[in-house]
Amino acid sequence: MANQENNWWRMTAGHGGSLAIDWLEQDIVTVGWARSIGDFQDQSAEEIVEKSKDAGAGRQVARFLGKTKRGDGMREGDTVIVYAPNPKGLVVGVGEVSEPEYVKHPNLPFDDHRYHRNVRWYDWGTPVSKDELPSNCPQVYTPATLASFGGSREDLKAAVNRAPEIPTEEIESTISLGSSEDDMHVWAMRNLQKIDSDLTVTEHESPIPVGDIDILAEDSDGWVVVELKKGEAGDNAVGQIKGYMNDLKRETQEEVRGILIAEDFSTRVKRAVADDNVDLYRLKLNPSLEVT
Structure with missing residues (x-):
């Protein structure tokens, strides 16, 4: 598992959690706006930040790619907590991310989700329903796309491990309701x-x-x-x-x-x-x- 010096992040699996199944099956997390920003590999942090703002993405893409002016973006070895908020709410998975990649032809429903990080999912018994987590479980509310996690990591792990796991094959029907x-x-x-x-x-x-x-x-x-x-x-x-x-x-x-x-x-x-x-x-x- 990532050590305590690494950052933890909260992510929503596409609009309303619509990419949860794809992320689990392909062991990835992704963000969009690629049609507006393009291949990030030859662009500076300043260029990506400005293009992200122009595209209406705020700092989301720059933080995901680790290309921010402040140097406070996601890094290899950081931990990501993935949510599918609509309509019932799921904690889809928790895992350690790799370096970012630009995938020109992603195997996803959305062509603009070309910014990928591979994920090594932790064995926490996920996915679980947020309804099964205690009311004092740290920061289970979901971000629009990406946000830092500032709660107790051990408390989150304990709460998720105690909740009943939802079989992967049931996720699509859960999200679709x-x-x-x-x-x-x-x-x-x-x-x-x-x-x-x-x-x-x-x-x-x-x-x-x-x-x-x-x-x-x-x-x-x-x-x-x-x-x-x-x-x-x-x-x-x-x-x-x-x-x-x-x-x-x-x-x-x-x-x-x-x-x-x-x-x-x-x-x-x-x-x-x-x-x-x-x-x-x-x-x-x-x-x-x-x-x-």
């Missing part, structure tokens, strides 16, 4: 290929001039704009996705199609997209997918 719009995002990012096996997620909440696309994806024909709405999608949802599609097409000069996912659709919405390049999918929470 829930009925909020955040849960819809988590489910969709992991399951877009059930709509079309050619789809690859490129970026979550991708910024363009007219707003943030919920999920930006690609297929063999071009870009795919994916929007998700809890409840019934109405006229505003159609106007929003069409606006994103038109703006992206102007910006890239490439083909763009749309996918609108909601719990239901008004008759006006179905008629409004009948002649457009927008497909509608009904997502029933707890989730299942059916074409309309």
Whole structure:
């Protein structure tokens, strides 16, 4: 195990914990924003910090890569505590990290998660549910992406070891449960290929001039704009996705199609997209997918 001189960190396994299974199976932790920042290996700490801020990542990427102006980033031998917060909350695993790598073609649902560190997971009996941990368990709240851990390491280890372990094969169903719009995002990012096996997620909440696309994806024909709405999608949802599609097409000069996912659709919405390049999918929470 990492010695006491090394730093301990808390990480969320992608949006809502959507990468928990991938991280466990591949023995890695990752962060995104690679499309905005690029290969870090030939860039200075100053360059990465500035690009991270411009991309809306704050200091997250720079700290993960160990390239900060203060020298307070993650290092080889540090310990990472991985969480999947939505909807039930899991402590996915605890382990020791290696040096960072840039992986050009990651085996992950999100193409921009190219910054990797390999992990040697500790034998702590994880994953466990946060509900099974005592109320005084140190710092089990989850960060947006990455944050330092300042609690008692031994108390955390004792609490996690006492909690019942969740079998790995049950993690996906545990993460998928829930009925909020955040849960819809988590489910969709992991399951877009059930709509079309050619789809690859490129970026979550991708910024363009007219707003943030919920999920930006690609297929063999071009870009795919994916929007998700809890409840019934109405006229505003159609106007929003069409606006994103038109703006992206102007910006890239490439083909763009749309996918609108909601719990239901008004008759006006179905008629409004009948002649457009927008497909509608009904997502029933707890989730299942059916074409309309």
